[in-house]
Amino acid sequence: MSATTAPLVWDFYRAVEGAEGLGSVVEYYDEASQSLYLSSGLQTTVADIEDGHWSEAEPGGEIELTDDDFTATAWDHPMNGQLFAAAILDDDLLFLRYIYARDLSQILKTGTHKTRRDSQIAQMSLRLTNAGEDYFLGPASLFMPGSRVTAAVSMGGSRAYKIGEAFLDEFEYDRDAKEIPISGRNNIGYRLSGQTFDEDTTFEGTGNEVAAWILGLAGIKKYHIGPSSYSQVWTFDPDCTLYKGLQQVFEFFAGWTMIELPDGTVCIGYPWWLATYQVNSIYQFNGNTEVTKHRTRKSADAAYSRVRVTGKAADGSELTPVLLTVPNFSHWSLGSHKTKHVKAADGLTQSELQSFAEQLRDELQYIGLGENFDGPLRPWLLVGDVASVTYDDEESEDLGLITSITHTFGTSGFFTSFAIDSGGTASAQTRSGEAYTTRSASVYGYNRQQDLADLIGKISAGKDGKDGAKGDKGDTGDTGAKGDKGDKGDKGDKGDKGDTGATGATGAKGDKGDKGDKGDKGDPGGIFYNIFFLLDTVTSVPYALFITGGRIQLSEVADASNAITPIIADTATSAKYALSIADGRIILTEVASSTAATDHKIVDTDTGLFYKLAADSGRLILQEVSAS
Numbered sequence: 001m002s003a004t005t006a007p008l009v010w011d012f013y014r015a016v017e018g019a020e021g022l023g024s025v026v027e028y029y030d031e032a033s034q035s036l037y038l039s040s041g042l043q044t045t046v047a048d049i050e051d052g053h054w055s056e057a058e059p060g061g062e063i064e065l066t067d068d069d070f071t072a073t074a075w076d077h078p079m080n081g082q083l084f085a086a087a088i089l090d091d092d093l094l095f096l097r098y099i100y101a102r103d104l105s106q107i108l109k110t111g112t113h114k115t116r117r118d119s120q121i122a123q124m125s126l127r128l129t130n131a132g133e134d135y136f137l138g139p140a141s142l143f144m145p146g147s148r149v150t151a152a153v154s155m156g157g158s159r160a161y162k163i164g165e166a167f168l169d170e171f172e173y174d175r176d177a178k179e180i181p182i183s184g185r186n187n188i189g190y191r192l193s194g195q196t197f198d199e200d201t202t203f204e205g206t207g208n209e210v211a212a213w214i215l216g217l218a219g220i221k222k223y224h225i226g227p228s229s230y231s232q233v234w235t236f237d238p239d240c241t242l243y244k245g246l247q248q249v250f251e252f253f254a255g256w257t258m259i260e261l262p263d264g265t266v267c268i269g270y271p272w273w274l275a276t277y278q279v280n281s282i283y284q285f286n287g288n289t290e291v292t293k294h295r296t297r298k299s300a301d302a303a304y305s306r307v308r309v310t311g312k313a314a315d316g317s318e319l320t321p322v323l324l325t326v327p328n329f330s331h332w333s334l335g336s337h338k339t340k341h342v343k344a345a346d347g348l349t350q351s352e353l354q355s356f357a358e359q360l361r362d363e364l365q366y367i368g369l370g371e372n373f374d375g376p377l378r379p380w381l382l383v384g385d386v387a388s389v390t391y392d393d394e395e396s397e398d399l400g401l402i403t404s405i406t407h408t409f410g411t412s413g414f415f416t417s418f419a420i421d422s423g424g425t426a427s428a429q430t431r432s433g434e435a436y437t438t439r440s441a442s443v444y445g446y447n448r449q450q451d452l453a454d455l456i457g458k459i460s461a462g463k464d465g466k467d468g469a470k471g472d473k474g475d476t477g478d479t480g481a482k483g484d485k486g487d488k489g490d491k492g493d494k495g496d497k498g499d500t501g502a503t504g505a506t507g508a509k510g511d512k513g514d515k516g517d518k519g520d521k522g523d524p525g526g527i528f529y530n531i532f533f534l535l536d537t538v539t540s541v542p543y544a545l546f547i548t549g550g551r552i553q554l555s556e557v558a559d560a561s562n563a564i565t566p567i568i569a570d571t572a573t574s575a576k577y578a579l580s581i582a583d584g585r586i587i588l589t590e591v592a593s594s595t596a597a598t599d600h601k602i603v604d605t606d607t608g609l610f611y612k613l614a615a616d617s618g619r620l621i622l623q624e625v626s627a628s
Helices: 133-137 185-190 208-217 242-250 350-363 454-462 468-478 488-497 500-506 509-521
Strands: 023-029 032-038 042-048 061-067 069-079 084-088 092-099 107-115 121-131 148-153 160-171 179-187 203-204 223-225 229-235 259-262 264-269 282-286 292-298 306-310 322-325 338-343 368-375 386-389 398-408 415-421 527-529 533-536 540-546 551-556 567-569 578-580 583-592 600-603 611-616 619-625
Touching: 023 069, 032 069, 107 160, 107 386, 121 148, 121 160, 121 185, 121 259, 148 306, 160 185, 160 583, 179 185, 185 208, 185 242, 185 259, 208 223, 208 264, 259 368, 306 350, 322 350, 338 350, 350 500, 368 398, 386 398, 540 600, 567 611, 583 619
Parallel strands: 223 264, 282 386, 306 338, 527 600
Antiparallel strands: 023 032, 032 042, 042 061, 069 084, 084 092, 107 121, 107 398, 121 179, 148 160, 160 179, 203 229, 259 264, 292 368, 306 322, 368 415, 398 415, 533 540, 540 551, 567 578, 578 583, 600 611, 611 619
């Protein structure tokens, strides 16, 4: 066998200006590469990799790893997560270890990954075995805000199937705890919803160009954006979050939306274009063997009989409103004037307004029937998939679209829970190359984050003394002549919790009829709320706090004149904490032990159960309580 006449030829090299010794290039999967070399210490540069082409990537600025005067190094990358090196310093041979990733599967107790149709923000929570302070807090630890956590599962020796990834939001280490909780959000939640435009408020270009610009501001480098031809000047408020800025762009390009793939890539465009990256499917389950139904709900809360859409043309003139009938269940009586009023983004044409209204009509149809199912882990399920269930081999019609998915994994097992909503539309699936697409209601009646206006309308009874209307506040009378501050209008005999004794002619403002002994709270024992308001101590943004589906929710509101600072007790330590909001996140601040704590009872808007805010070893918890 003769030697080859075409020996191996290196046709690429990268010269590093100022390097004093040989280095090494390390490639991390297909996302990044790192050059390490000697130059008055150990230096490095990092380059972003696209499709694995590291030779075409431009490195970033030089970063000093150490100023130790090594005279030689030799590098090895034997496994993902760690980089090893031998180095000579003076006359000593040293071993160097560089850790950039850890396998958490050996210490994982349980984890959840949650996605919802009405929000592009996915959440991941993990509970890890306490492997010791060195593991979590040592100099080589990777547990810090912004660290990326990837969840993937393999079955029977298969290649790992990625569920999703999140960037660490919160990590709390307790030396004495058996388990350590960590939590994070996906790229969209961590980078887009947590950052604002600041001084970068104006951009001129097409829709795909402004979307790319916003993602660049957020530091998101992996993305795909669909085409658009319309160009204009885009202006955003300095305190507007990048996430809300993108929503404004989506309103202009009616139908645009955003998804995040399991590998963290953000995709923006029309549904038909997004289907080239993530295709929804139809699944049929056997209700006797494959899944278990544990809840059914029928609700007219967000069901509408009509939708009315208004908007302005590019010249500022009012377009003709579009009023459409929304199909719904024939046996439901919703009222012919239960209308969803929507204002479209300015600048649309009349035909575009019509198309936008028709899309909303389709999304709002047949809303109100929802069911929840549990089953074994199915990491391939996506929100927007169509699901139907058969029982005893009897065919059933499609129940609707999957609107939320929770994957649970760990030592206790691997499960998937999903909720199905009857609203929305779905096109037929094909295998001829045509993309299968679905549209789900942006506001729907089951398992949804409700608009605050809807929420207040639904649960206003929480502050109305069971008879609503707050007893008309006793009419407050005519303020009188301030009376003589005497008999306080006889306290209005508690006013039957509504009429408040006509406030006793307001004598001394009638003590406002003593508000019918505050008849609006029904004296439930402690303070009773369906919703209460908090003011962000960092941003001064007012928030409403409420509970839905057993989880605390925050929603920005316009006014916080009724804002409070609840004081809650710790069930484990008897410490007292003040609950507040800081930069959009709930925090607990320990206060003097003599401070009085009050039971804050809140009704769950989804289940009707009652909860009390409390703390357990310094962490906020919900305790289920009775309504009395």
